[in-house]
Amino acid sequence: MNSILLALAFVASVFDLQAFLDTALQNGKTTIIVPPGRYCVVPHHGTHLTFRNLTNITVIADNVEMICTETRRAVAFDHCRNVTLRGLTIDYDPLPFTEARITALAPDKRWVEFEILDGYPEHQLVERVEIYNPATGELRRPDAGWVDKFEPLGNRRYRIAKHPGYRFRADHDLEQVGDILVTNHSYPNNAGGHAITSERCTNLRLVDITLYASPCFGFLEHQCHGTTYLRCKVDRRPPADDLVKRVFPRMRSLNADAFHSTGATKGPSLIRCTAKFQGDDCVNIHGTYHFVTACNSNRLRLVVQHRMTIETGDPVEFLPFTGPRPPDAVVLKIERDDTPMTEAELAFFRKVNLNPHVKELLLTGKVNFYTVTLDRAVSLPLGSQISAANRIGNGFLVEGCDFGYNRSRGILIKAGHGKILGNNITHGWMAGILVSPEYWWNESGTSSDLVIRANTIRGCHKTAIEVVAPGGDGKPLPCGAHHNIAITDNVITDSPSPNIRVTSTDGLVIRNNRVAPNSIVTEQCELR
Structure with a gap:
């Protein structure tokens, strides 16, 4: 680890990305072109690169890669207006997750032992365990509850147990010896953050941004207005282009949600974006x-x-x-x-x-x-x-995106006056598109005047499209919680019945959807 950090520090001393941008701004530049290259950056005050109180600025970072040297926030936008960042690729070394191979299982699978693979870090392991099938490169099983503590066994080997109330379930506990275990990793201890955050920004544009890793969310915006994400990408880094030689490819992209919007006065527009293999939802828009x-x-x-x-x-x-x-x-x-x-x-x-x-x-x-x-x-x-009701992300757009291969939802919406158009959602383990408030998380709200059209959902492990509104007691609210929802011209294949489930909605239109469900029936179809 020390040799890696010394190498990064040397490269970073050659080109200080923050100083380069600050100097250009101080000189009155409104369009700044960053020289192409791979730059290793040391964070300042917990963030690797900061844009604060800027107006009418464009930063072009085509063929620029920023390597974050600590598992902290990569880029922060704070109170910016009409700012564009284009072309930047972000990765981490050391990674904010680690990978291991399962070497032993309890007879009832209540614990697993694993050995960290060569090329992956082990400074501080943090529980957010996922288990992948090494043959397919996809998740082997749904979520399991794990204790927080990893027991070190020496020589890069560890054991972790499931929660004390664990009971074996043959349809869930599918992990095998030889599977790949992925969990979070911090450097230095307890360091964390999201890759790109925006706080109270207006008309921020993020264009052709690629994230190969993040300690938590990929893109997080809070109380913003009209953010555009155009062709932004969250995905696993290809082995041939990896920063470090690893004996097995990366199974995870980043650790939690790919795109997360909270409290937006005008919701974000995600256009032709990609989110795959991250540790949680592809999109979550809420108040x-x-x-x-x-x-x-x-x-x-x-x-x-x-x-x-x-x-x-x-x-x-x-x-x-x-x-x-x-x-x-x-x-x-x-x-x-x-x-x-x-x-x-x-x-x-x-x-x-x-x-x-x-x-x-x-x-x-x-x-x-x-x-x-x-x-x-x-x-x-x-x-x-x-x-x-005016800070839940109303007016959002999710169009032409490619999502999937994650443990949770594809598109999770708690806002209205929006459109979900022409997206591909593949092999997610929860709902492909879910429209619902979440009492559990305190995430608002209900939806009105919403169009869900021409999306293609393949191989979803649960109901592909759900529009629901459970109250605090967990039971569906009466009709009228949601208003004017149109679900039309969608294609759903190889997903469990019912393919479309709706409760608590008036002004509902379901028309011209083509469905080819698999043989699994998870719950009763509801239209309420």
Whole structure:
């Protein structure tokens, strides 16, 4: 490892990419051309390359490759307007994941032993285990729950166990000796971040960007407006072009979602992009929910984790814990309320099915409380959720993209007034296209005026197209949670029945879809 880092430091000292860009900006350049080449970059304050408070700037980085020398954020855009970055390729050395071959299994597969392959790092292993079939290069099995600790056995060998409540399932626990195990890797210890982030940017354009690795998400935007991703690519690096000689090719591209948008006032446009072999969803577009602990006519008491995302004057939408979704309202006033949750409220949230981190924040008091006054009365039970309806990514476009070979969803949408057109989604392990709020993650919202047209979904392991709206109790909300959804001219092959599943929607159109399901039936078809 030391020899690798010394080599990178030498190359980085020849060309300081951040200094080159900063100098050009200080000299008043509005179009900056980066000389082609492979540049190893050392991060500053946790980020390898930063663009901050820029307007009307174009950076052309055709045939430029940036090698990140720590498993931290690659590129940050902060409060930029009308900025374009074109052509950049990003990779990491050491990688933010490692690969190993399974050498032994417990008789009931409750633990696995593995040996890290030559060419892959082992500085700090972090649990995000996936198991691949070495013959096909695809996932061998669906997700499994693993403990956080890797037990070192010496000579690059480790053991990891599944959760204490594990029970063998023949249809899930398909791993074999000789399979390839992939998990996250940090350098230095506990270093992490996303590859490319954008914070409160307007009309950002990312064109022909290639990501071969990331410690977490590939592209993450927060509270942006009208970002365009044109021909951006997330994929495994080909062995012939790899930075390091490895005895087995990379099985993973990056560690989590490829494209992730949260809180956008105008949703992103993804056009002819690629996302394959990453550790989570290809696309996720959403806003943020806050919990309702009390409802008194037009006054709601909210419990907020992290930061408040609703402002005075915002339209808001609701996800009831159970029952019909009320029509949207407008916020007239927001006031802090430091009264803690009652014991009855705490007891309620102890029983609710939530992401463990979300639940921990609620129950340990690491939250803030607000009283929100609306322009009209609503009726919401305890545990319902509320979101700013204008910060969920409405107006998005996903068109002509190539997605798949991942453990989770192809396209996950919690926004409206958008289009999903002409995409290819192949061999995903969950829904190919899922339109649904997620109470579990506090991710809003519901969808209106949505077009899902001319997509091709092949070999999906679960229902190919789903439009659903479960309440906090997990049961489908009544008709009217979603509005005006059109699912037309899609082609679905070799995926389980039902190929299309819809609940909780009025104004539904399903027309001219061609389906050829396989023989697996996972659940009852629902149109509600």
